[in-house]
Amino acid sequence: MANHEFSALLAQVARGESAVLTRTVGGETYTRRFVPRERLILLGGGHVSLALARVAAALDFSVVVADDRAEFANRERFPMAERVLCDGFAAAIAALDVRAGDYVCILTRGHRWDGECLRALLSGAEPRYLGMIGSKRRVAGLLGALRDEGFDAGCLARVHAPIGLMIGAVTPEEIAVSIAAQLIECRRASPAVPDAAALAQTNADLSPLRFLAEGAGKKALCLVLSTKGSTPVKSGALMAVDGLGRGYGTIGGGCGEAEAMRRARALLGTGKTAVLELDMTADAAAEDGLTCGGTMTVYVEDVGE
Numbered sequence: 001m002a003n004h005e006f007s008a009l010l011a012q013v014a015r016g017e018s019a020v021l022t023r024t025v026g027g028e029t030y031t032r033r034f035v036p037r038e039r040l041i042l043l044g045g046g047h048v049s050l051a052l053a054r055v056a057a058a059l060d061f062s063v064v065v066a067d068d069r070a071e072f073a074n075r076e077r078f079p080m081a082e083r084v085l086c087d088g089f090a091a092a093i094a095a096l097d098v099r100a101g102d103y104v105c106i107l108t109r110g111h112r113w114d115g116e117c118l119r120a121l122l123s124g125a126e127p128r129y130l131g132m133i134g135s136k137r138r139v140a141g142l143l144g145a146l147r148d149e150g151f152d153a154g155c156l157a158r159v160h161a162p163i164g165l166m167i168g169a170v171t172p173e174e175i176a177v178s179i180a181a182q183l184i185e186c187r188r189a190s191p192a193v194p195d196a197a198a199l200a201q202t203n204a205d206l207s208p209l210r211f212l213a214e215g216a217g218k219k220a221l222c223l224v225l226s227t228k229g230s231t232p233v234k235s236g237a238l239m240a241v242d243g244l245g246r247g248y249g250t251i252g253g254g255c256g257e258a259e260a261m262r263r264a265r266a267l268l269g270t271g272k273t274a275v276l277e278l279d280m281t282a283d284a285a286a287e288d289g290l291t292c293g294g295t296m297t298v299y300v301e302d303v304g305e
Helices: 004-014 047-058 089-096 111-122 136-148 153-157 172-189 207-214 254-267 284-288
Strands: 019-025 028-034 039-043 062-067 083-086 103-106 129-132 219-228 238-242 247-249 273-279 295-304
Touching (some): 004 028, 004 207, 062 089, 083 089, 103 111, 103 172, 129 172, 207 219, 238 254
Parallel strands (some): 039 103
16 A cells, blocks of 8 residues: 555655655754755766666666767667667757756767866756766866857866866776766755755665565655764665565665564554664674664654555
8 A cells, every 4th residue: 555645755756856754853853855866967978888887876876878879879778768869969968958057977989078167068057966077187188178169267267177086997897887986975065955954864765765665565664863983874865664564765774674573573554653773883783893883763663554
């Protein structure tokens, strides 16, 4: 039987809207936001783009790929992408209607197409992240030419070029990792939905939400309310548990998660809630020199069937 609260949250996220789960525990209200997947536009469908698409999809980005060559812009090559466009770059950028919250990576095959992309992008809304691949010399030459054409120097200065963090990457896969790391850096530096009162994690892993909304049988919710020290997750981490002890989502794994799952199963069918204080510094794994420790406060709730 569907739980209507979680069904409504799931529907909001599916429509591209932010959704909010609130719980009042001990007189204090906690807000857990579900933020829609951020859109990552890859302009160019070459080897780096393919490697980056794989990583970015795993990082909860909604990946869009555009290239003017059919052999590089097709569903068979990019099955992980939400959308693939085969068109000229300027036309693809216009069709995508780039927004302020988007992440854009220019990964074309040459200087001419880089310029086409930048001119189209700089004439519209400035995306949250804009990076361009290329050597320092090639990048400096193109940015200089655009300044001479009258494009805003401040916007040009905010282009991440050469793209990615400087980790000595060489192969397409290594370059993709360096770019993905820079995307994460940007994402965490300026959250899409800033809210001091909200729990920290807003990732759109929908597996716990989907199970709570649509899964069969008795269900429990586990929500991390607060953390202290070197915990494996932050507040807002979310997990659902069924009667067989299966978890959907994670609150960090290890003995702490196992204890939360045990307590969640004990609550199934009772209509009750519980608050757990999990001390991971006492976890036996700490004796093996593992780095995670600290404490977590976890709210557990029987949500019915």
